[in-house]
Amino acid sequence: MPTTADQNSESSMRHVIYDRFGERDVLQVVRSDVLTPAEGQVLVRVHGAGLNPIDWKTRKGLGFAARQIENSLPWTPGYDIAGEVVAVGEQVTTLTPGDRVMGMVGFPATGGGYSEYAVAEADELAIVPEELDLVTAGGLPLAALTAWQGLFEVAKLEAGQKILIHAGAGGVGHFAVQFARERGAHVIATASAGNRDFLAELGVHEVIDYRTTDIVEECYGLDVVLDLIGGDTGKRSLHTLGEQGVLVTIPTVTADEIISEAEAMGLRAHGMTVRPDVFHLDEIAELIEDGDVRVHIEKAFPLEDVAQAHEMLEGGHVRGKLVLDCR
Known part of the structure; x- marks a missing residue:
């Protein structure tokens, strides 16, 4: 697990947690110290965090991901992020601060996407095409x-x-x-x-x-x-x-x-169960770059409106994707 480093002790971040399974009212926005990436990890300043049906099902205690996290509550949900790399851990040679990245991260037990900052394994992240803004890109990976x-x-x-x-x-x-x-x-x-x-x-x-x-x-x-x-x-x-x-x-x-x-x-x-695959993400990014595929975001919610976002997500019938704007 990443640890909080001394140099980040004054910097804090807002993120969503729930400390028990339940309805949307278990979602809360709290403030914590910003994490520091361990070896092989990077710290990402999250712009967009995608919402997926697995998020509300897990919040209710349903499905395989809920079994993985039931003893780790409180927990920050979210498996989709896009943002900017702000720090890299040791042994990371593929990414540098300033890179625009997206990925399906922390699946299924770690999560952590619904946050202003998230730690991810470097090999979970792909470069975001210039054509795609980072809030929109958050809706893509999973x-x-x-x-x-x-x-x-x-x-x-x-x-x-x-x-x-x-x-x-x-x-x-x-x-x-x-x-x-x-x-x-x-x-x-x-x-x-x-x-x-x-x-x-x-x-x-x-x-x-x-x-x-x-x-x-x-x-x-x-x-x-x-x-x-x-x-x-x-x-x-x-x-x-x-x-x-x-x-x-x-x-x-x-x-x-x-x-x-x-x-x-x-x-x-x-x-089937989806799995992170950065090579597939790179191929998808190429299709977006060429203008052959587009990402449709129906609505972007600020972090503090996470309960409304879950309400819309649970209702189904969303055209394209919903994201949290974590900037």
Whole structure:
């Protein structure tokens, strides 16, 4: 664990903690000493901290991350950061103060993103493209890595294949539709009618309004389904697959039952858990640099409005991403 260094003893930072699991009222903003990076780590002045569904689920004590931290409370949530390197620990040769960086950090047990300063492993961080401001970049790592790994590592999506992406306008979804299009796939996405134009702008070929249309009647013989909803939606989506097709389901809570149902039908389905991967982040940064992929932020909240941010996050139906502006 990083320690508080003497030279930082007068400098303090604001960060979010909760000391017990519960509703949004357990979130509080406190002040602590700024941390010093240990060997192999860097200290980042955070500009943007991404919000992800795992954040509110863990806060409520749900899921695998909550099991990892239940004996470490109080805890600072947040796995996504972007900002500026202000100090580097020993043995760090890849980054220097002033570098603009982003990364999925402290996953799953350390967290620490919802803060004015965060310590990260140097090898968790990628350089942010000049085209991207640092608050926006905070919304990228975890969701973009989830989309990338689900599509290309688990589903092994290839050019010319047909893919259905559920919740295409959401955090993971809006990256997934762009990555799939960029790879040369035919992209179908489910969304509400209000997101049709947004998805068309991202290059989606067909948008299905999940409120009015049954995907099983609309889709058949698909190569890949990326299921970002889980439960019954995931199970019904199995009926849209071709014989060699594969469904990748992201919500861990219902993954086992969807995989069992797929096996019973003689089909393939996989669950997955995202992992930090700086090489993938570099590839994604390149697509952003080239103008092929964009990050959509629906709203940026100041650190002290973290409870409102969680309220919006929990409500679902966010277009793109939510971030905390920690500047």
